[in-house]
Amino acid sequence: EVQLVESGGGLVQPGGSLRLSCAASGFTFNNFAMSWVRQAPGRGLEWVSTISGSGRTAYYAASVKGRFTISRDSSKDTVSLQMNSLRDDDTAVFYCTKAKRLWVGDLLDYGMDVWGQGTTVTVSS
């Protein structure tokens, strides 16, 4: 069964840091880009970051660039999101996702076909 399981969410003060992890199983991890998508309370879905299948290329939303870092570990089939300088407006449920299309080195895709259950990040003093 293809599965993504997130962990690492919690309560953190503004300016603090948190590291989210996502354990993947049931598919060839290195063949697919992985992403993080979030939903703030009462808001819609927001794409946060994507890392290529090789791990060599990463992309970020403007709202998190310079503060968040995505990475992947092919030895453990995990993708992580290091979040620094957290702000109140980073409060959200964060979802780990798998790209549907095999990674071939371009930016095109066919959506995100597997989602984790989500992990909640609350930034508050």
Added chain:
Amino acid sequence: DIQMAQSPSSLSASVGDRVTITCRASRGISDYLSWYQHKPGKAPSLLIYSASTLQAGVPSRFSGSGSGTDFTLTISSLQPDDFGSYYCQQDYTMPRTFGQGTKVEIK
């Protein structure tokens, strides 16, 4: 960045109704457009990719159409289980962008 404008923001319809949601991209994205369903407390799920291809396991009452800048998601006969929010998202370039969502309520 490519902006995705989705409408309506919410709708209420009866079981059996035909429901249409539209999504417009700020510039051409060919057919690199996905649709998702999101129910409260659950993970979003992929309904349609490549603008019109049904994801495996998704009921055939869901369909998608469009290319370039204008896209449509249609539910041919609304069912009670179709409540929730629906989002379009472009897969053409980075940054990925979602529409603002359409909340579907069953009358």
